[in-house]
Amino acid sequence: xxxxxxxxxxxxxxxxxxxxxxxxxxxxxxxxxxxxxxxxxxxxxxxxxxxxxxxxxxxxxxxxxxxxxxxxxxxxxxxxxxxxxxxxxxxxxxxxxxxxxxxxxxxxxxxxxxxxxxxxxxxxxxxxxxxxxxxxxxxxxxxxxxxxxxxxxxxxxxxxxxxxxxxxxxxxxxxxxxxxxxxxxxxxxxxxxxxxxxxxxxxxxxxxxxxxxxxxxxxxxxxxxxxxxxxxxxxxxxxxxxxxxxxxxxxxxxxxxxxxxxxxxxxxxxxxxxxxxxxx
Amino acid sequence: xxxxxxxxxxxxxxxxxxxxxxxxxxxxxxxxxxxxxxxxxxxxxxxxxxxxxxxxxxxxxxxxxxxxxxxxxxxxxxxxxxxxxxxxxxxxxxxxxxxxxxxxxxxxxxxxxxxxxxxxxxxxxxxxxxxxxxxxxxxxxxxxxxxxxxxxxxxxxxxxxxxxxxxxxxxxxxxxxxxxxxxxxxxxxxxxxxxxxxxxxxxxxxxxxxxxxxxx
Numbered sequence: 001x002x003x004x005x006x007x008x009x010x011x012x013x014x015x016x017x018x019x020x021x022x023x024x025x026x027x028x029x030x031x032x033x034x035x036x037x038x039x040x041x042x043x044x045x046x047x048x049x050x051x052x053x054x055x056x057x058x059x060x061x062x063x064x065x066x067x068x069x070x071x072x073x074x075x076x077x078x079x080x081x082x083x084x085x086x087x088x089x090x091x092x093x094x095x096x097x098x099x100x101x102x103x104x105x106x107x108x109x110x111x112x113x114x115x116x117x118x119x120x121x122x123x124x125x126x127x128x129x130x131x132x133x134x135x136x137x138x139x140x141x142x143x144x145x146x147x148x149x150x151x152x153x154x155x156x157x158x159x160x161x162x163x164x165x166x167x168x169x170x171x172x173x174x175x176x177x178x179x180x181x182x183x184x185x186x187x188x189x190x191x192x193x194x195x196x197x198x199x200x201x202x203x204x205x206x207x208x209x210x211x212x213x214x215x216x217x218x219x220x221x222x223x224x225x226x227x228x229x230x231x232x233x234x235x236x237x238x239x240x241x242x243x244x245x246x247x248x249x250x251x252x253x254x255x256x257x258x259x260x261x262x263x264x265x266x267x268x269x270x271x272x273x274x275x276x277x278x279x280x
Numbered sequence: 281x282x283x284x285x286x287x288x289x290x291x292x293x294x295x296x297x298x299x300x301x302x303x304x305x306x307x308x309x310x311x312x313x314x315x316x317x318x319x320x321x322x323x324x325x326x327x328x329x330x331x332x333x334x335x336x337x338x339x340x341x342x343x344x345x346x347x348x349x350x351x352x353x354x355x356x357x358x359x360x361x362x363x364x365x366x367x368x369x370x371x372x373x374x375x376x377x378x379x380x381x382x383x384x385x386x387x388x389x390x391x392x393x394x395x396x397x398x399x400x401x402x403x404x405x406x407x408x409x410x411x412x413x414x415x416x417x418x419x420x421x422x423x424x425x426x427x428x429x430x431x432x433x434x435x436x437x438x439x440x441x442x443x444x445x446x447x448x449x450x451x452x453x454x455x456x457x458x459x460x461x462x463x464x465x466x467x468x469x470x471x472x473x474x475x476x477x478x479x480x481x482x483x484x485x486x487x488x489x490x491x492x493x494x495x496x
Contacts (some may be wrong), residue, residue: 019457021438026342026439029333030333030352037356038356041360042317042329042363043361046325
């Protein structure tokens with residue numbers, strides 16, 4: 001009878017010795033090829049990340065970092081490019097001073113009856129540039145010359161006074177200089193005369209030399225150039241022609257004015273409204 | 281008697297020492313290793329396999345009467361099942377209890393396919409004789425050159441004595457001595473009472489002692 005029988009619960013010392021002897025005698029192990037096959041099956045059954053536990057998380061983390069910051073980096077790049085482009089574009093205040101400088105103070109209804117000749121215009125332009133150069137500097141002057149729109153430049157050129165004869169220069173005031181541009185005026189003509197020539201109210205009392213009795217070719221030339229005149233110049237021209245008694249030329253000028261501007265009649269002074277209605 | 285047996289088989293302890301050294305290098309429990317493997321840690325499985333591969337192999341080898349081919353097949357099937365069950369494993373009991381439950385099921389399947397009987401029905405003497413004859417036909421335990429230097433006679437007698445033990449008693453003995461399971465764990469695993477397990481163990485020990493009496 002063994003100790004199992006005696007205590008009924010645990011193996012006896014003799015059974016312990018037998019168990020130890022068994023464990024020491026029984027040591028068979030599975031063959032190595034079987035171990036290798038089972039280990040291979042175990043590895044194959046799980047994802048590859050188990051074989052490289054240190055590198056896989058880093059790769060995943062790096063991919064997560066890219067996915068997280070890529071949109072922000074793209075947005076920052078776009079914003080930076082936009083800022084650089086905006087900085088490279090010419091700003092409004094770079095152009096505004098030149099325009100303001102060239103535009104005269106409020107021009108009265110007066111305007112020149114004829115545009116300046118090309119040579120005079122060029123001279124006037126150079127004068128304008130020469131006047132601006134000292135204040136703005138050579139670079140700024142060049143930039144303004146390039147950047148100013150053609151319409152603004154022609155307007156400023158038209159408003160720049162031509163060189164006056166020495167006899168009348170002393171009499172000319174700043175306002176006269178800004179308001180009168182009648183380059184076709186006679187050398188002896190004063191600024192007061194020119195003012196009378198362009199103001200409808202004074203048209204009947206004063207007659208400028210250039211418009212008083214234009215020759216026929218000159219009149220054609222004036223009419224040919226009429227298209228480029230503005231409303232004030234048209235009005236002044238018509239008033240002058242009408243006042244000089246050349247009603248035919250005044251009517252032609254009015255028609256040309258109407259062709260250029262359908263509302264031409266509205267620019268005429270009241271004294272010529274009745275007459276304009278008779279012109280077809 | 282037992283001291284003489286222990287002295288004669290002492291050199292065979294090398295594999296067990298390696299197993300213990302492996303267990304010392306991996307401080308995690310069996311359950312933690314299995315959970316880690318279920319989460320994709322293949323190295324955890326390697327540690328787990330190193331701990332239990334010898335015991336499970338010998339469990340099948342003794343039940344197969346020393347037939348290494350059958351033991352290889354059963355051993356591989358068992359661990360393939362462990363691999364397949366890695367995600368379903370829940371540490372509600374000791375890993376070794378769960379492992380030997382799988383092993384026993386695989387063994388029952390083997391007996392059923394070979395002899396058309398289940399392990400539980402082997403209490404019947406006729407069926408027992410049939411199974412014993414089948415196992416005895418493939419007994420050959422001393423072909424390993426590693427064992428040449430030990431007391432071959434003692435070893436042969438021990439293995440042969442266990443082979444003569446009826447399967448259920450042998451099963452209880454192997455679960456206890458190879459699997460390291462307690463009586464309660466064996467009772468739970470085999471769906472029997474503790475007293476039945478105790479009785480089977482007592483019977484197995486007595487048969488072994490009787491077989492080795494003349495070594496005293």
